[in-house]
Amino acid sequence: MSESTTDPRDDTAKPRRRQARGERRIQQLLDAAAHVFCRTGYTSASTNAIAREAGVSPGTLYQFFPNKEAIAVELGERLNRRMTETHGTVLTPENAGLPLGELLDTVLDPMIEFNCANPVFLALIQSSDAPGQLLEEHAELHDSIQDRISELIGLRNPDLSPERRTHTTTMTFALFKAGLTLILGHEGTEREAYAAELKTALYGYLAPVLGTEAVGTRP
């Protein structure tokens, strides 16, 4: 059980020094995996197919990823990181005071844009038979987004009971995901129409709870 590596760093016990070529290959493989996952979902996607899509051999793929799950996990992590940036800059307490219509535009537009540019994100989330670690990743992101939404809702309507706030938050996010699926399922004008329709729906749902006008959030 001697872990006698050259130990330049043993924080992860994997002292593999990547070359620039390797980093490029990893990106190629993740891009290929994104395509294949989008096409067939996680379970039905074969590692050989991912390697073929990336134009490399199966052996090369396993030079960079220990197993199939790790590919999805790494892809998920990168997407989560970028998605977290997006919702972090937009689901802020400062925006809570905006008129509801503007608030929805401000929040939804970047989220929708990100998902249109990265359709594999939704595909991975909706793949029901995903492995354990991927589900944990999603749960984390899910919770962090819902916490932000819940915070916004709480700021706009402090009189809401915790239960109602939770339900409103969860339903809001679920409706958003449904609208997103519809948006990604169309293109061009239709896509924009459904984006507008989603905003209308959320507006109609949230207006009675949060009010439509600008709200001062100072103590």
Added chain:
Amino acid sequence: MSESTTDPRDDTAKPRRRQARGERRIQQLLDAAAHVFCRTGYTSASTNAIAREAGVSPGTLYQFFPNKEAIAVELGERLNRRMTETHGTVLTPENAGLPLGELLDTVLDPMIEFNCANPVFLALIQSSDAPGQLLEEHAELHDSIQDRISELIGLRNPDLSPERRTHTTTMTFALFKAGLTLILGHEGTEREAYAAELKTALYGYLAPVLGTEAVGTRP
């Protein structure tokens, strides 16, 4: 190529006379398949697992179904038939005149109840890597439900442009499915809370388009 069967009926060219025992086995196998599909989705469900869950051997399973897809298709057909009955008795022109709140109760309650009693229905619909014939089935049901919803919307608001009507219909159904997923993901009091929340959401979305009051639909 001589199809010289005993031809009591050659409408499907499959003159297999089932015994009562066989019909019972089929039901057992479909129930088992429902459980396994619910647990792991279509692709990850193995026919051996279905047979085991039903308490029979793999060979027995294939006495009644030519392949794995046929199991899902038959299960889907039976569920579609019952779901069609449900929405057929509820998505009627007569109900179009009800006040919006009552309309939503009348339509949603039976649909929700059916899906709570048959969670495999949603599981099959949401399994993204389903085989072709199953997708066709779903598309048929999907279209027939949307046609009914579209009809109701058209009756309540004849001034809506065809495009807006389509978008409203599609979004309404998508929001319903999202709420349904949330409802099936909870139990007891929470489940009822999300059912109420879904109605609130649809009310908020549809009220500005359809109006809230009772509407006379006579020419």
Added chain:
DNA sequence: GAGAAACGCGAGCGATCGCTCGTGTTTACC
């Protein structure tokens, strides 16, 4: 330029899955 390590290949291993087949049992029909 020599050695080491990272990169790259692809045949193929072991496991799993959908499905078959030979054989034995139960049921329907005369």
Added chain:
DNA sequence: GGTAAACACGAGCGATCGCTCGCGTTTCTC
């Protein structure tokens, strides 16, 4: 009771999939 068909079994076949391994190539380091 006898016959044919339906039902039931379970070992195992062929295909596929995740993944490995041996070996050759490129890149880094000195």
